[in-house]
Amino acid sequence: MLLVVSKMLILTCASLSGGQGKTTVAILLGRMLAQTGQRVLMIDADPQANLTFYLGHEVQQNQPTLLEVLKKTDKY
Numbered sequence: 001m002l003l004v005v006s007k008m009l010i011l012t013c014a015s016l017s018g019g020q021g022k023t024t025v026a027i028l029l030g031r032m033l034a035q036t037g038q039r040v041l042m043i044d045a046d047p048q049a050n051l052t053f054y055l056g057h058e059v060q061q062n063q064p065t066l067l068e069v070l071k072k073t074d075k076y
């Protein structure tokens with residue numbers, strides 16, 4: 001999906017099934033855009049957090065997923 005808001009470009013890699021290359025496309029595209037000087041924010045909405053891991057961040061077991069934060073569950 002491609003959405004242009006003012007000068008900000010929003011790209012989404014989404015698929016209901018796994019193993020389709022979403023994470024691969026996201027990290028390669030993000031890094032390519034960053035290398036051209038674009039400011040890039042990557043948001044990992046996948047509870048598996050592979051993109052987060054590939055970017056060098058550890059995810060602790062007690063950390064909520066993005067969905068849980070947005071739903072404001074009482075779990076955390």
Ligand SMILES: Nc1ncnc2c1ncn2[C@@H]1O[C@H](COP(=O)(O)OP(=O)(O)O)[C@@H](O)[C@H]1O
Pocket residue numbers: 015017018019020021022023024025050
């Ligand atoms: N264009 C491609 N050609 C070959 N293998 C690919 C390609 N894109 C992704 N892969 C491989 O396919 C697997 C699944 O990719 P991944 O990006 O993790 O999928 P998803 O995020 O949709 O679950 C990974 O092992 C990845 O290295």
Ligand SMILES: [Mg+2]
Pocket residue numbers: 022023024046050051
């Ligand atoms: Mg993935």
